[in-house]
Amino acid sequence: MSQRFNLRQIAPDGYKAFGPLYQYIETSGLDRRLVDLVFLRVSQINGCAYCVDLHWRDLIGAGEDQRRLNSLVTWKEAPFFTARERAALAWTESLTNIAQTGAPDADYALVKSEFSEKEVGDLTIVISLMNAMNRVGISSRLAPAA
Template sequence: MQSRLNPFTAAPEAIDAMVGLERYLHDCGLEYALVELVRIRASQINGCGYCLHMHTRDAREAGETEERLHVLAAWRDSPLFSDRERAALAWTESLTRIADTGAPDADFEQARAQFTEEELVKLTLLIGAINTWNRIAVGFRRVHATGGARTPKASVRTKATA
């Protein structure tokens, strides 16, 4: 696969705006493990290898287990996820597939039972952000790094802030 263009150089101000949203989401108060699960699940649905590569690595570095990462696509059939994580994952799937789901009341109510209204807004912004990154990466055929390298500006997370 060959990259179509580099959005970081083609429209740096637009990407800087997305990076600003990521900085906000990083420090918004949602649990880091939950944030990464949401990012990974949306990226699985969207088939975004670039984001899957980045966020599974970030999750592992933050202590996420291989077992949970391997069953994330089938989270409904696994006892490894908390009620709060299940609510976030259901809301993630609902909003990522919004054209098909219409964001059902049942998924909203499940999320509302586990998150404050403020957290629910933040979670929804997180889901929207990763879906935008997925569309940038898939649309422009971004190719993830191999080995330990990471493309500059690809993540606002650093080891110091993990």
């Protein structure tokens, strides 16, 4: 599969506009590993091969356990995730599949039980940004290097 277009080249100002969101996330106070887990899970759900590869490598580089990463797709059944991570992953799936879920009150109540209101907002930004980046990667046919 060949790349359709390079957004950095054809719309550089639009592409650069994502940068401040990444910078905000870095200073939000959310744990970097949690952010990368969420980035990876969003990318798995959306099927963005480039982003799955990128965030998997980021997590491995940060010392994340491969067993946890291999079990991320089965996080509901796997015993390797904390209550806070589970709440974040549930919110991630709810928002990433929002056309089907409608982000129900039960999902909000769960994430609110583990995160402050600001953290829920920041987590929502993390999820939204990765969903946007996945759409850029998938539509342009961006692929990981072999």
